[in-house]
Amino acid sequence: MVTYLDAELAPLKNTGQIRLYGEEGFEAMRKACRLTATALDELAGIVKPGVTTNEIDRFVFEFGMDHGAVPATLNYRGYTKSSCTSINHVVCHGIPNDKPLREGEIVNIDVTYVIDGWHGDSSRMYPVGEIKRAAERLLEVTHECLMLGIAAVKPGARMGAIGEAIQKHAEAERCSVVRDFCGHGVGQLFHDAPNVLHYGRADEGAEMRKGMIFTIEPMINLGRAHVKVLSDGWTAVTRDRSLSAQYEHTVGVTDDGCEIFTLSLAGLDKPGLPG
Numbered sequence: 001m002v003t004y005l006d007a008e009l010a011p012l013k014n015t016g017q018i019r020l021y022g023e024e025g026f027e028a029m030r031k032a033c034r035l036t037a038t039a040l041d042e043l044a045g046i047v048k049p050g051v052t053t054n055e056i057d058r059f060v061f062e063f064g065m066d067h068g069a070v071p072a073t074l075n076y077r078g079y080t081k082s083s084c085t086s087i088n089h090v091v092c093h094g095i096p097n098d099k100p101l102r103e104g105e106i107v108n109i110d111v112t113y114v115i116d117g118w119h120g121d122s123s124r125m126y127p128v129g130e131i132k133r134a135a136e137r138l139l140e141v142t143h144e145c146l147m148l149g150i151a152a153v154k155p156g157a158r159m160g161a162i163g164e165a166i167q168k169h170a171e172a173e174r175c176s177v178v179r180d181f182c183g184h185g186v187g188q189l190f191h192d193a194p195n196v197l198h199y200g201r202a203d204e205g206a207e208m209r210k211g212m213i214f215t216i217e218p219m220i221n222l223g224r225a226h227v228k229v230l231s232d233g234w235t236a237v238t239r240d241r242s243l244s245a246q247y248e249h250t251v252g253v254t255d256d257g258c259e260i261f262t263l264s265l266a267g268l269d270k271p272g273l274p275g
Helices: 023-043 053-066 133-151 160-172
Strands: 004-006 018-020 084-087 090-092 106-115 118-127 183-185 192-196 213-216 219-221 227-229 236-238 244-246 249-253 258-260
Touching: 018 192, 023 053, 023 106, 023 118, 023 213, 023 249, 053 084, 053 106, 090 106, 090 219, 090 244, 106 133, 106 244, 118 133, 118 244, 118 249, 133 160, 133 213, 133 219, 133 244, 133 249, 192 213
Parallel strands: 004 018
Antiparallel strands: 084 090, 084 106, 090 236, 106 118, 183 192, 183 213, 213 249, 219 244, 227 236, 249 258
């Protein structure tokens, strides 16, 4: 049975209960998410052939420090980087390293900043120079999936409506939805209830209520949905080595829909923009 509780009265651990936040929580999330979106905007001018993902990661760390924020991934369960950088067939949790990016690659950069205890979580795809049309279309489809999922968010609907909207569009475009990873509740905890599946049926899952805050972060593959995690314990890749893409926003459920906390004020969170 799903239970909901006032976030202000909840313990700071994942109990499986769904927290409902008030205006103070929403305002704190706006602040944290705004900084994350700004950092991702800045990266649009940094990602290019020859740049290493370690350089990108260093920027994420220093940008956060300069603005009074800590990267949530740094030392999280033994993870040693300030971001995740997932290239080509890497589905998620790619670890930054010293290998230069190459012309034609695509890379997802996932950043979560913590400000005053609140987590702003978002990720975007970046083309590295000129990319092939198939990769370009994958980015477009994945972003469309994200926005269709967000459009399904409203009080009274079930969480499955998000997954159904994403799955229908992805499969209509002959792509597949990764099922091994999902979105999640977020706020004063990095990962909280509920899990947000990117597939399913509209009559399934917990009921959405005003005050819920969670991420929607579909991972869409050009090939099959199957993934495997490499021996480093983090990096997830497509089993068939097909390209994978992901876009992520943090949203809060409002009276009649939702607020997207991680939107780019510069409009740089959509595909088809210069990399």
